Amino acid sequence: DIVLTQSPALAVSLGQRATISCKTNQNVDYYGNSYMHWYQQKPGQQPKLLIYLASNLASGIPARFSGRGSGTDFTLTIDPVEADDTATYYCQQSRNLWTFGGGTKLELK
Amino acid sequence: EVQLVETGGGLVQPGRSLKLSCVASGFTFSSYWMYWIRQAPGKGLEWVSSINTDGGSTYYPDSVKGRFTISRDNAENTVYLQMNSLRSEDTATYYCAKAIAAAWGMDAWGQGASVTVSS
Numbered sequence A: 001d002i003v004l005t006q007s008p009a010l011a012v013s014l015g016q017r018a019t020i021s022c023k024t025n026q027n028v029d030y031y032g033n034s035y036m037h038w039y040q041q042k043p044g045q046q047p048k049l050l051i052y053l054a055s056n057l058a059s060g061i062p063a064r065f066s067g068r069g070s071g072t073d074f075t076l077t078i079d080p081v082e083a084d085d086t087a088t089y090y091c092q093q094s095r096n097l098w099t100f101g102g103g104t105k106l107e108l109k
Numbered sequence B: 001e002v003q004l005v006e007t008g009g010g011l012v013q014p015g016r017s018l019k020l021s022c023v024a025s026g027f028t029f030s031s032y033w034m035y036w037i038r039q040a041p042g043k044g045l046e047w048v049s050s051i052n053t054d055g056g057s058t059y060y061p062d063s064v065k066g067r068f069t070i071s072r073d074n075a076e077n078t079v080y081l082q083m084n085s086l087r088s089e090d091t092a093t094y095y096c097a098k099a100i101a102a103a104w105g106m107d108a109w110g111q112g113a114s115v116t117v118s119s
Helices: none
Strands: A009-012 A018-024 A036-041 A048-052 A065-070 A073-078 A087-093 A104-108 B003-007 B010-012 B018-025 B034-039 B045-051 B068-073 B078-083 B092-099 B106-109 B113-117
Touching: A009 A018, A018 A036, A018 A087, A018 A104, A036 A065, A048 A065, A048 B106, A073 A087, A087 B045, B003 B092, B018 B034, B018 B092, B018 B113, B034 B068, B034 B078, B034 B106, B045 B068, B045 B078, B078 B092
Parallel strands: A009 A104, B010 B113
Antiparallel strands: A018 A073, A036 A048, A036 A087, A065 A073, A087 A104, B003 B018, B018 B078, B034 B045, B034 B092, B068 B078, B092 B106, B092 B113
């Protein structure tokens, strides 16, 4: 099984950059694509896709969100952070079946 | 507008069965892989099952394999999750989701159906 590890929480100030990491125990690259995706979930709501295939911005998502990485190390960056970005962020791999990271709760300082 | 609406949740005793439905609209249902994902109260997301476009291939994690069955009716734009031998640890909100493309991420999610397994 592919295991995804995220830090549980991150606190940043408004207008600053937030960098959320996701590390996998196996390579999730395959034929030029990294099968890593990122989601945002606010309390009481369903998750929303932010980034697919490591670095592609999903439809309707502001350019403040970006993703990068390959192999086993990935990051989601929010720059600048706005108040509405307080949420839990999940990474998810689809290279071998599907698994989610434990989530990173983004809070404001 | 893409819409996914789950129904069928509720309170069920351990060992019993429940069937969830998810009706899709706003896209060509038969062209997309579909998923079920669950979230236990206060916990993270857990993938539960996947089904390809014609229903001929299905996938499950070990935690539900042999107990849960995903299926779809492309004529009715509906995906189902049959849950048997339910356990207390199956208590969760169950979301259905649509893939952008196979293995490319889930770009639309329903509001979720709550399932509580308790005596």
